[in-house]
Amino acid sequence: MGVLLRTNLIFFLACFCGLVFGNPNRCDEVRKVFQLRQIGPNQLLPLSPRQGSDLQVCMSKNQTCCTKKMEERYQVAARRDIQNLLQTSSSSLKFLISRNVAAFQETFEVLMRQAENYTNTVLQDSYGNMADQAMGPVRELFTDISLFLLGSELNVDDLVQRFFDSLFPLVYNHLINPGLSDISSGYAECVRSSSRDVRPFGGAPSLLADQIARSGVSGKLLLQALHLGIEVINTTDHLQLSRECRRALLKMHYCPHCQGLTQSKPCMGYCLNVMRGCLASMAEIDTHWREFVRSLEGLSARMHGPHDLEQVLLGVHTLLHDAIGHAQKNGPRLSAQVHKLCGPPNRRPTQADSIQHSSNKEFTPLKALVRVSGDSLAVKRRDFLNSLRLYRTYYGGLADQLCVSELASSDGHSCWNGTDIVKRSP
Numbered sequence: 001m002g003v004l005l006r007t008n009l010i011f012f013l014a015c016f017c018g019l020v021f022g023n024p025n026r027c028d029e030v031r032k033v034f035q036l037r038q039i040g041p042n043q044l045l046p047l048s049p050r051q052g053s054d055l056q057v058c059m060s061k062n063q064t065c066c067t068k069k070m071e072e073r074y075q076v077a078a079r080r081d082i083q084n085l086l087q088t089s090s091s092s093l094k095f096l097i098s099r100n101v102a103a104f105q106e107t108f109e110v111l112m113r114q115a116e117n118y119t120n121t122v123l124q125d126s127y128g129n130m131a132d133q134a135m136g137p138v139r140e141l142f143t144d145i146s147l148f149l150l151g152s153e154l155n156v157d158d159l160v161q162r163f164f165d166s167l168f169p170l171v172y173n174h175l176i177n178p179g180l181s182d183i184s185s186g187y188a189e190c191v192r193s194s195s196r197d198v199r200p201f202g203g204a205p206s207l208l209a210d211q212i213a214r215s216g217v218s219g220k221l222l223l224q225a226l227h228l229g230i231e232v233i234n235t236t237d238h239l240q241l242s243r244e245c246r247r248a249l250l251k252m253h254y255c256p257h258c259q260g261l262t263q264s265k266p267c268m269g270y271c272l273n274v275m276r277g278c279l280a281s282m283a284e285i286d287t288h289w290r291e292f293v294r295s296l297e298g299l300s301a302r303m304h305g306p307h308d309l310e311q312v313l314l315g316v317h318t319l320l321h322d323a324i325g326h327a328q329k330n331g332p333r334l335s336a337q338v339h340k341l342c343g344p345p346n347r348r349p350t351q352a353d354s355i356q357h358s359s360n361k362e363f364t365p366l367k368a369l370v371r372v373s374g375d376s377l378a379v380k381r382r383d384f385l386n387s388l389r390l391y392r393t394y395y396g397g398l399a400d401q402l403c404v405s406e407l408a409s410s411d412g413h414s415c416w417n418g419t420d421i422v423k424r425s426p
């Protein structure tokens with residue numbers, strides 16, 4: 001009799017609980033989601049709702065489908081969810097920056113090749129007999145400039161002066177004091193080392209060095225700034241969340257599951273509260289980030305005229321043409337000075353084909369060739385900054401943006417307020 005009564009009572013209680021929990025067992029739904037999102041092994045779930053006195057965050061007067069072990073798993077999952085969300089959210093910004101770093105570098109390389117080509121072409125056209133021999137030093141000059149612009153600690157004055165030094169023997173041999181045969185290599189070496197005293201190219205070397213240094217500094221800063229930008233995004237992608245934040249995320253995302261409410265979303269105000277707290281360190285980045293975008297704009301605005309790398313590089317051939325012209329005009333004086341320093345020209349034995357007379361054709365600057373497409377650095381820079389400007393408030397508005405677009409319940413639906421599901425009156 002007693003046994004029967006007890007059995008009935010248990011049966012009755014089981015039915016009653018089932019009723020309160022809606023479906024025969026709410027934990028089935030919880031189990032499904034637990035499995036689907038790979039939150040942890042299914043054995044962690046209780047078979048039916050229980051009292052959750054051991055829970056630390058998802059406490060409730062109601063019965064629960066959670067255990068303490070599940071809470072731990074939920075906490076890990078909540079953190080993972082947010083980090084995925086942050087990465088997804090910043091990926092377009094990261095892509096924008098890294099794509100532009102790549103594009104700038106590519107444009108820059110094309111620009112370098114073009115500038116070298118113009119320089120060789122002008123030498124070919126105007127000073128044909130020395131053009132082939134000048135190609136080596138020209139190549140070296142542009143290689144050095146590239147290295148400098150990409151970050152090497154090269155001294156611009158030195159690299160430019162080295163170029164003009166090696167140009168002087170060629171100019172001497174072919175234009176200033178042409179003879180029946182080339183000067184000997186020893187004599188060429190003396191001419192080269194006299195270059196700093198004789199200054200055959202006037203102010204051209206220091207002018208070029210100055211232009212490269214000025215325009216290059218802005219270009220270098222721009223690239224450095226872009227790398228810095230990627231680093232900032234990298235750091236925030238891997239943001240460390242505080243203990244309080246992790247608990248708050250658990251409560252917001254997964255505590256409803258413990259009550260079988262797997263579909264519920266947090267209320268907007270609640271979400272904003274939690275997310276602003278978790279992303280407080282990002283809000284600190286906000287000021288710096290805005291400053292970063294503003295300084296890129298300032299940097300870019302300063303990059304024109306003699307500060308525009310593109311103009312400087314594509315003007316090297318003109319500057320060089322003028323510099324050689326200057327030396328030619330002062331030929332007699334230079335010749336005398338070299339004679340004083342190096343003695344009379346020492347020439348190689350005559351070879352039939354070693355003599356070519358200079359044919360100074362009329363020089364036409366290659367300006368017309370310069371603007372070939374809209375791919376110039378300046379255009380790229382402007383487009384990039386226009387896109388980046390849209391992200392100026394990215395960090396300050398991130399918490400709000402995530403709640404509005406992803407996390408929180410939209411207006412008019414019921415939502416989870418941290419302890420209960422509340423119905424919104426429309």
Ligand SMILES: *[C@@H]1O[C@H](CO)[C@@H](O)[C@H](O)[C@H]1NC(C)=O
Nearest residue numbers: 116117118119120121122124
């Ligand atoms: C410059 O480039 C053009 C077109 O690519 C090429 O035909 C020419 O040979 C190059 N000139 C020199 C001097 O490298």
Ligand SMILES: *[C@@H]1O[C@H](CO)[C@@H](O)[C@H](O)[C@H]1NC(C)=O
Nearest residue numbers: 227228229230231232234235
């Ligand atoms: C950013 O992170 C990615 C992957 O985590 C790494 O490959 C890249 O080098 C990082 N970039 C910077 C600038 O730190």
Ligand SMILES: *[C@@H]1O[C@H](CO)[C@@H](O)[C@H](O)[C@H]1NC(C)=O
Nearest residue numbers: 020060061062259419420421
């Ligand atoms: C807890 O149970 C009460 C009734 O016992 C119910 O009204 C309430 O909505 C439940 N809370 C949750 C979060 O399920």
Ligand SMILES: *[C@@H]1O[C@H](CO)[C@@H](O)[C@H](O)[C@H]1NC(C)=O
Nearest residue numbers: 416417418419420421422423
């Ligand atoms: C959530 O809603 C319930 C019921 O409306 C209320 O009693 C409780 O104070 C609310 N909790 C918070 C944190 O707002």
